Amino acid sequence: MTVTRTTTLLGVAAEAALAVPGVAGLHPRLAAATAPTRTDTTPHRTSPEAGIRADRAPDGPGGNIEVRCVLAEGRRALDIARNVHDRVGAAAISHLAALGVAERVTVEVTVTRIAARHDAA
Secondary structure (H helix, E strand, O other), X not given: OOHHHHHHHHHHHHHHHHOOOOEEEEOOOHHHHOOXXXXXXXXXXXXXXXXXXXXXXXXXXXXXXXXXXXXXXXXXXXXXXXXXXXXXXXXHHHHHHHOOOOOOEEEEEEEEEEEOXXXXX
């Protein structure tokens, strides 16, 4: 996956994950959370893609997609995680096929927390 393909793939994966009922949001990776603080007073919003990481498979062709989800309470986390896994995988394969790329994609879903109804994701 090239940088351009990876960037657009992140957006496709984020959109697919956020469309799953029960997903309250995507949690940015630790590296994004520990980035230097901003000195201005402009509110900083993290893009949904910050909760997605895509890279090449170390053992050959294809790639790996990691999705870090914040879930809404009141539903089974396992069911939501499976749904995210399936939808992100299907969206990624469809996106790559539209680009003329036939690569194997693995998806890993991590639930980082379950947000109470009054929490902001």
